[in-house]
Amino acid sequence: MTNKPATIKDIAKALNISVSTVSKALHDHPNIGAITKERVKAVAEKLNYSPNITAIQFKQQKTFTLGIIIPTLLDHFYTIAVNGFEKVATAAKYNVLIGQNQESLQREKELVSIMQSNRIDGLLIAISKETNNMEHLRKLEMAGIPVVFFARKPINETFSCVSSDVYHAAANAVDLFVSRGHKKIAFINGPSHWATSRDRFLGYRDGLLKHNIALDKQLIEESDLDTSSNYQVVRRLMHLSPAPTAMLLFKDYLMLDVMSCLRKEFPTEYPAIELIGYGALPLFSHFERPPLASLKEQPYEIGEQAGTLLLNMIQHPERDHKPQLISLPCTLHYFKEL
Amino acid sequence: MTNKPATIKDIAKALNISVSTVSKALHDHPNIGAITKERVKAVAEKLNYSPNITAIQFKQQKTFTLGIIIPTLLDHFYTIAVNGFEKVATAAKYNVLIGQNQESLQREKELVSIMQSNRIDGLLIAISKETNNMEHLRKLEMAGIPVVFFARKPINETFSCVSSDVYHAAANAVDLFVSRGHKKIAFINGPSHWATSRDRFLGYRDGLLKHNIALDKQLIEESDLDTSSNYQVVRRLMHLSPAPTAMLLFKDYLMLDVMSCLRKEFPTEYPAIELIGYGALPLFSHFERPPLASLKEQPYEIGEQAGTLLLNMIQHPERDHKPQLISLPCTLHYFKEL
């Protein structure tokens, strides 16, 4: 049958009243009589009326849609963050448009442009590895569309950002390593232009300092986070003499590669090497030989808080929103009983 | 500065021509002079004009947005399917709205309703475990919004559906088991009202038949696919005497639980038990003791084909689209060298 959906006009006609009365009645406007409201709602129900959101969006110049851009849906850190974000968005009657930049700046720009022409009311973003220039995001801000970063933000860029307190987490990891007798503690970091990499480094550095262990530059590596790069840095570290006996790793997905590399290429050394990553992926619970521990982050809560921040900026555009940096604590999560 | 975005009206005013001329010029309409087009486009560029999509959507009664509903973003099978779907959608200039039913029928209904009032042009869906009633989806169809299923479809429901050829896959798995000397081959299936469960079963049955192995009902279990249910059925199977020496599993996420359960609760029997699941999750490559094999599905291609089917229904509503069942081959993927 493919009937055209009913409009308020249809309701008005059916009741011989005006569209404006219908509109008000449906919105429980105070100066519409109770009986009229009843009748309007009854007819709306009967005609299976559902408001045409495209008309409302057009009329109100507001889409009640938020964008979220993440590197990939295959990383559970981000999908969990999406879920937290969706929760607060849904509660505030907003829809969520999800985009994946796939670590490509060009794709990210396209997404921002698509989202902008779809008139999103605000954007939450974890930038791509390649994103070294914030022009596309500044443009959004200029157009009055608030932008909040999460997880990744370049050092020195003034945007609000919600992330993990990786600094204290790193220091705690070092504490644990030291308490277990490690002296040669390597650190594989992520891209150095991100604040979250710098903070990890600072925590690592200060952790060592506290235990009077000198910083050894040879033990510090930076990975691109792709598998070949991950393998490379592990090889470099393992060819040092003496090789490290412990490694702090930028994130658990990196840890997976590190474990594979060690198992395949350094099988004799592997059993003695202890690892700590960031993320505390549940899948490690399925491993027979899990890593020592992981710094459990709170992606769901990060998504929630970032969403709250964003909604706040949207709903109170008149206030001046100074860029805020929020960081949520990590907890040391042991995969093995110690 | 937060300037209002420029409209075609602004362009028209700037050039002292009519809005319709501007509109046509921007769309390269044939009966607009080349010089006019030039001038219009130049001004559009200068004013940083970008069409107001909400206006277009409203006017055209089309949103160029497709919905996709999946159980959860945490299952890589579905996120990869989303990626395939997005590829064809993007190529056809459609946006994609992603929703997670979280295995809840109620949530699924809400999502469908939200998507409908957002005037999606079509929907791709992998229904929730609870979905035993297609009313909400029939309603969409009635409203002229095509619906395509993927991965999961109740037996006897007439909707188009794209899924894996699980029948032949199951038979192949049984072949492999038999060739490795197994006789007691258990099968843990998913919800029995899905076609994809029935087909797995039929492949398993016919596989055994081919090798003259009698079907043993005790060796067939159905799991709810949540962890506690998964553990339960493994325990039941392992308490049989003789216990099975091989297991065919509904999917790899179920296999993870099976492996954990066997390792923890049946450590002596575990090493002799061989497992085959569906999915071929890449994460198994990180396991020291991976399962025997997995029936590799093609979620990306499933997303693509389902998207193509859906777009076809949208772009040619006049044709009559009989429900189609498409199934894509699985390949046996070995995790261990045999």
Added chain:
DNA sequence: TTGTAAGCGTTATCAA
């Protein structure tokens, strides 16, 4: 080749 004007569904302002 260009312009005029209607109309999409809704909300909001003002008048009755």
Added chain:
DNA sequence: TTGATAACGCTTACAA
């Protein structure tokens, strides 16, 4: 308490 009407930005049939 209710109604008439303009407006949002765009497309398009038709007129000039």
